[in-house]
Amino acid sequence: MKLYIYDHCPFCVRARMIFGLRDVAVEEVVLLNDDEATPIGLIGAKQVPILQKPDGSHMGESLDIVRFIDEYAGKGRLKAEIRPQVQAWFDQISEYYNKLVQPRDVMLGLPEFATQSAIDYFVGKKEKTIGNFQTNLSKTGQYLKRAAAGLAELETLVCSPDALSAELGMEDIIVFPVLRNLTMVRGLEMPPKVLAYVQKMSEQSKVPLYFDRAL
Ligand SMILES: N[C@@H](CCC(=O)N[C@@H](CS)C(=O)NCC(=O)O)C(=O)O
CATH class of the missing domain: 3.40.30.10 (Glutaredoxin)
Known part of the structure; x- marks a missing residue:
């Protein structure tokens, strides 16, 4: 495949x-x-x-x-249910997530941005929604404050490093990708349970984090 x-x-x-x-x-x-x-x-x-x-x-x-x-x-099935508190957490990240992550996406040397025209295409499209990338980068401090409050809420919802809930499920499928992308933001501090979860889920899913190139 x-x-x-x-x-x-x-x-x-x-x-x-x-x-x-x-x-x-x-x-x-x-x-x-x-x-x-x-x-x-x-x-x-x-x-x-x-x-x-x-x-x-x-x-x-x-x-x-x-x-x-x-x-x-055929190795078991992901738990389908998503706790309302987890859905609510996911719904509120739009306040800061794209503004922190999208300006950095094009600065990481990722293969989808290997050409200037690919970078220009992305910047042109996303700036229509979130505004100027440089302006957003300059507001990192204020977005980080909101992110910290959000992550503190998530900390109370993490059951174990292996899965957000008691077993692997759709909660992991919606939450891990945004946490993984937030690892590209230098200065973003994850509370201990969230951090352990992100590290373990990266290992289990074989999707690398961005900590080593955060900016
Ligand atoms: N509902 C779709 C959404 C997928 C989506 O929005 N993908 C984005 C990339 S994150 C995309 O391809 N956008 C078009 C573009 O970047 O031009 C899904 O869950 O697969």
Whole structure:
């Protein structure tokens, strides 16, 4: 199977996680961010992740890919329920998440931004939503304060380093990708249970963190 991704894409991390967690082999293909022809040719939309299934057909939508591979692997099933407090936590990160992460995405040397035109495509698109990247970078301190309050709430919801809830589930699939991306923000301090969870989930899912290149 092949999985078309961008490294920075949290929806792609959802899909990457299930391959790691269930130990299913996959070839990851990183597309350039301004490559519209490939995804549109595969699923009719400029969007990743895209999975090429064993029968050669293609499937989009991260959660559909997660459910498909979870069933395909045949090693138990992810718990479907998401606690309302976890959903509420996820819903409030939009206040600061994109503003902290998107300006940094293009500064990390990621393969989807290997060309200037790929960087320009992303910056042009995302600045329409969050505003100027440099301005957002200069406001890092204020976003970090909000992030710290959010992470303190999440700390009370972490059951163990192995899974957010008592067993692996969709909670992990929605929460880990955004925590993993926040590891690219220098100065962001994760409370101890959240940090242990992120490190263990990165190992279990085989999705690397960004701590070593945080900026
Ligand atoms: N609902 C989709 C959302 C996927 C999505 O929004 N992917 C982003 C990357 S994070 C994308 O491909 N955006 C188009 C672009 O960057 O031009 C899913 O869960 O797979």
